[in-house]
Amino acid sequence: MLFNSLAFVLFLPLVFFIYWGLKRYGFRTQNIFLLISSLFFYGYWDWRFLSLLLLSIFIDFIAGKKIEQADSTSQKKGWLWFSLMGNLGILLSFKYLDFFIGSFATLLENLGFSPNITSLNIIFPIGISFYTFQSLGYTIDVYRAKAKAESNFLTYATYVSFFPQLVAGPIERAGHLLPQFKRIRHFNYSEAVVGVRMILLGFFKKMVIADGCAKHVDYMFEHHNELNGSALLLAGFLFSIQIYGDFSGYTDIAIGTARFFGIKLNKNFSYPFFSRNLSEFWRRWHISLSSWFRDYVYIPLGGSRYGKQKTLLNILIVFTISGLWHGANWTFVLWGLLHGLLYTPLIFFNPKSQNSRSIIGANKRITLTETLGLIGTFSIVCLLFILFRAQDLGQATAIYSGIASSSLWQEPLYFPLPTVVLALIFLGFEWMKRRETFSAQTIGSSWPLVLKILGCALVIALILALSFERQEFIYFQF
């Protein structure tokens, strides 16, 4: 089930009413209901893949308990490996097996062999990258004694499968989310209002901004051979806006929805396009994933404790794996690797910026260096996102060649003015609101109730009106 679907519009209020109606029977009953709802939510897409989700939950529940009960470190390690193999095995099989088979076949062909290898055409289960990582994080935290093993299977299952964050994050930590399922939740009006604001913002970003850019991006990438350098650069810009609108929008809906149930999820995006350098960008973009890789891959590899060379290697490994996490294609791997390569100089040459936590211009005037840094970082991010969107390395190369040509300085051959204007307005709006936790946090907060209600209704109407997705009627059968 997707958030922007009729089914979800009907699903959410129903779950909301029943959930709070069950409050008098205690939080465990609410958890059971949330678990059933979450499994229904996931199974609505394809019920067959519920088994994978349940398998992952089961593996890590057992692993967590066994790790805590283990007498020796070797036993603990054994159960940790059990969890790692189980989860990564599921992930590798369903997400990467076809990719590796295809890549292996290509390699053999390039070496002069004629392999007869058939693709398995494995269906990719939605959300698998998210829930396996969340579940893995739990067992690793139990191993490190940073979290206690959960003794109640239903509570643990609810933690992993909690539907708002199941398919697209944020990837939660056991220490933050699991305790929330082990205590009484109270309905809080202010939190629910925050939830409404985030949901509306999320739908606006997803349905208006992201989907509005998507149809032009699809066209521009499909017809990249017919476009000049400036149009291709514009395609990179629009795709960056699209992916941000899509992903952060989805996260906003997830966080807002969770608030309806008295659950707080972690922030996942913090105005990443206003970063002064790549280091800051990765502290603001998909925060839950970058922190997961930092805590569970980078630090175990040694982090920055073993000299510059090892640090450099660790950074490249983490970014490359991060790229691969995003998708089973060499373009994602290259995307991650390039981010890693461009990131590393910052470690060595710009240590002060690592400590900068406040958004640009939040507490003081913006300097020229910061402005140049912002423009430069945004440009690099947009250019690298072309790899993220390209079908393969060939297409990416062709697009970069186009951008690097003299046609970059010509008028774009394709220029969707309304969409570009909307994207710029959206960026401008986020810029103005960058000091807030999320950009719709305070809009209309001082208005009288009547205006707030009317404003809310108008925003819903605006989202529906501006969402560009217009399904064509298939006439050809008539």
Next chain:
Amino acid sequence: MKQFLRNSALVLFCFLAISVIYHSALPYHAGSNQYSNQLNELKKYKANIVLFGSSRTYRHINPLLLDSLMAPLSTKSFNMAPSGCFGPESYYLLENFLKNSDVPSIEFVLLELQGLEKHDNINKASSRANYWIHPSSLPWLFAYIKQANYKQIDKKNHWRWHYLELLLYGYLSSWKIGYFLPSGNENYTGKAGHKSFKDEMTSENAPEYAKRKLQFSRDTIRLRNRIQAAKFADQFEPSSAAQIPALHKKLCQLDSLAKLRGIKLYYHIPLRLEENEYRQLLPVAEMLPADRLISLYSYSENKELYTRDISFDAGHLNEKGTRLYTVKLAEKWKALLQNKKVDVISPAK
């Protein structure tokens, strides 16, 4: 919690109120670009006959040929039938066309009789499939479903849910600004509202139509089924079959509206329907005035309209078939208009 629920209910109420105001301001045909284009052309064309119906009317009746055959009657016909237009939509369009008095020159309307049909899942969310449905449509649709027997319409709850879904999709899709933007299907008006399959084969959609033509060339079953259905219709005793009062009532409403405008409403039963469609339409056709009903579906009387060489697919005629059908229609209609009985006449070459 109470405060939140109250405020949420108020937001929903406000949204619905805005929705009602917004929808009442929309033209009745917003969502059907093809019909909107046809209407615009009609206003400039100044026709005195308009045709309403489905793709069978759209494809099978060539207005220019019809007018030439209707001489010495000074007819000027225009085909207002959009492609892919199912029964309820067709009746909705005619009803609003009559209410809106858009074109004062109209003297006759020829309406294709249609039963209920369901949109494929692929089209349901498209505004073109659901723009026509309003809460006021539901009572007669549900009455129709209830009154139809299981040989006419089965799985009634599926039908009810289908129209409720269309209603919900309709409200959602009608909000989109894209609703008003030109679609890729703008060129459907053709000549006097008609566009033949031959013209489609040279349009931007040619590959899709070529694929359809190829599929038909390999298919022997579907046309045979339509012929069987037509033979069934020949034997069918409408008076012994279940009447659908809701459909009859709808047609009477349209007739009254037409009369108020000084328009004479004629009906035709299309050919190449499925058996359950004949079961729905023939009983109600019995109750319509015989001097305003044109039927060319009969297999025994119109075998030549069921041959492969004049077919584009099982349900539609190609250009040659359209010519033949228009000729036969013109003969019958002219006779009715001139108040004569029709003899079987060889089709004009």
